[in-house]
Amino acid sequence: MSTSTPTRTLRVLIAKPGLDGHDRGAKVMARGLRDAGFEVIYTGLFQTPEMIASAALQEDVDVVGLSILSGAHMALFPRIMEALRAAGLGDVLVVAGGTIPEADQAAVREMGIAAVFGPGSTFADVAEFLRTHAPSRAA
Amino acid sequence: MADLIAQLDEGNPRALPRLLSLVERRDPAGMAALAALYPRTGKAAVVGITGAPGAGKSTLVNALAHAARAAEMRVAILAIDPSSPVSGGAVLGDRIRMMDLHADPGVFIRSVASKGRTGGLAPAAAAMVHCLDAAGYPLILLETVGAGQDSIDIDVLARTVIVVQAPGFGDGVQAIKAGILEIGDILVVNKADLPGARELARTLRGSLDHPEPGEWEVPVLLTDAASGEGVPAVLDAVLQHGRWLAQSGEIAQRLRVAASAEVLDGVRNELQRRLNAATAGSLDQVISDVAARRTPPEDAVNAILASLPGLGGAASDQRGG
Ligand SMILES: Nc1nc2c(ncn2[C@@H]2O[C@H](COP(=O)(O)OP(=O)(O)O)[C@@H](O)[C@H]2O)c(=O)[nH]1
Numbered sequence: 001m002s003t004s005t006p007t008r009t010l011r012v013l014i015a016k017p018g019l020d021g022h023d024r025g026a027k028v029m030a031r032g033l034r035d036a037g038f039e040v041i042y043t044g045l046f047q048t049p050e051m052i053a054s055a056a057l058q059e060d061v062d063v064v065g066l067s068i069l070s071g072a073h074m075a076l077f078p079r080i081m082e083a084l085r086a087a088g089l090g091d092v093l094v095v096a097g098g099t100i101p102e103a104d105q106a107a108v109r110e111m112g113i114a115a116v117f118g119p120g121s122t123f124a125d126v127a128e129f130l131r132t133h134a135p136s137r138a139a
Numbered sequence: 140m141a142d143l144i145a146q147l148d149e150g151n152p153r154a155l156p157r158l159l160s161l162v163e164r165r166d167p168a169g170m171a172a173l174a175a176l177y178p179r180t181g182k183a184a185v186v187g188i189t190g191a192p193g194a195g196k197s198t199l200v201n202a203l204a205h206a207a208r209a210a211e212m213r214v215a216i217l218a219i220d221p222s223s224p225v226s227g228g229a230v231l232g233d234r235i236r237m238m239d240l241h242a243d244p245g246v247f248i249r250s251v252a253s254k255g256r257t258g259g260l261a262p263a264a265a266a267m268v269h270c271l272d273a274a275g276y277p278l279i280l281l282e283t284v285g286a287g288q289d290s291i292d293i294d295v296l297a298r299t300v301i302v303v304q305a306p307g308f309g310d311g312v313q314a315i316k317a318g319i320l321e322i323g324d325i326l327v328v329n330k331a332d333l334p335g336a337r338e339l340a341r342t343l344r345g346s347l348d349h350p351e352p353g354e355w356e357v358p359v360l361l362t363d364a365a366s367g368e369g370v371p372a373v374l375d376a377v378l379q380h381g382r383w384l385a386q387s388g389e390i391a392q393r394l395r396v397a398a399s400a401e402v403l404d405g406v407r408n409e410l411q412r413r414l415n416a417a418t419a420g421s422l423d424q425v426i427s428d429v430a431a432r433r434t435p436p437e438d439a440v441n442a443i444l445a446s447l448p449g450l451g452g453a454a455s456d457q458r459g460g
Pocket residue numbers: 190191192193194195196197198199236285329330331332333362363364365366
């Protein structure tokens with residue numbers, strides 16, 4: 001069986017890497033996903049790649065959501081992906097939200113970020129994407 | 140299952156998180172691993188931390204973990220937050236206060252949703268504590284949903300209970316009335332840097348009974364968890380309470396109470412599950428018949444019990460006795 005059990009509650013780490021101090025968007029997304037039935041682990045501002053990787057590991061999440069407004073995504077995302085891989089978490093679904101210019105989106109996907117959710121995305125869009133793309137788990 | 144245990148013993152960092160997930164959802168592979176690991180457990184100091192939301196539990200847990208690391212003890216933290224009763228989802232935010240522990244391999248933190256269970260714990264809390272215990276953490280800090288008078292269950296699972304109060308969260312008299320202090324082996328007045336903390340501590344001290352000789356004397360300790368001030372004294376009190384439990388023989392009693400609650404909880408949950416499964420399609424009609432006076436309630440009860448797998452006949456026993 002390669003599909004995940006429908007009853008399994010998906011766990012999502014929402015992380016706010018970088019140095020900008022605005023986490024309103026991240027918190028709104030956390031609550032939206034809670035209301036869509038996800039368990040969201042929210043870790044607060046100023047996360048380093050290593051913090052994100054160790055939290056994702058210990059919490060055994062299915063998804064890591066990176067919220068970013070600072071424009072530092074091109075520098076930060078590769079370091080985060082590397083930290084996740086180093087922690088043995090290459091199979092975790094990674095998505096991003098926030099403001100990422102159109103011009104960078106292809107490069108961001110190339111880094112292994114499965115989707116970028118801009119300001120126009122609804123919770124339903126995000127929830128649907130995560131349910132469809134979260135890695136399946138053998139028992 | 141043997142794989143999972145082997146990985147745990149080798150110190151594979153993914154093993155414990157995976158085991159916790161499997162056990163949390165009662166996956167057969169996880170339950171089999173837990174059964175095999177169970178004889179190893181019962182060694183850890185399981186410390187419950189309860190108190191109103193905002194009193195500073197997560198901040199205190201973080202500071203306690205730092206104090207334990209300074210004493211070279213490995214620490215595991217289970218932080219429980221409420222699930223949404225509507226969606227079943229949750230925002231688990233206790234880690235926000237614990238991020239400075241992330242680089243220390245001697246600290247393990249796991250956030251858990253209460254999944255609608257009242258009493259401040261989560262349905263799988265006991266089983267998850269066993270996993271952390273089996274993984275060799277000598278100190279397990281359990282932060283509960285601070286539901287005030289609702290968070291009484293923690294005293295069954297934990298060996299040592301810390302009740303956290305802070306000025307601005309009631310006057311202490313409220314806590315005394317709610318009975319929450321009675322489960323505390325250690326009372327902490329946090330936010331000692333704020334006005335009213337000292338007075339709150341005095342009120343709490345005044346409300347405590349004097350212990351009989353040989354009984355545990357509940358300390359009231361002031362902390363500023365945000366700066367860490369006063370927190371090493373809380374860790375000392377935890378360790379001292381552990382020694383008292385061992386010397387007085389009280390530990391055997393606490394382990395029995397925890398075992399009894401876990402077993403009976405498990406039986407109740409399984410019966411409930413079987414009941415739900417057995418009546419899923421038929422309950423509506425049965426209830427309609429009882430409401431319309433076509434069936435007496437007693438007959439409906441017996442019919443349902445007789446239909447439960449493995450329970451047929453229980454109802455007639457009841458009648459005979
Ligand atoms: N002034 C002061 N604030 C504190 C102290 N401990 C925690 N806080 C703050 O109290 C708030 C709630 O803390 P938290 O640990 O999340 O409480 P919990 O809901 O009981 O887990 C946060 O803003 C903390 O920074 C303290 O000792 N002094």
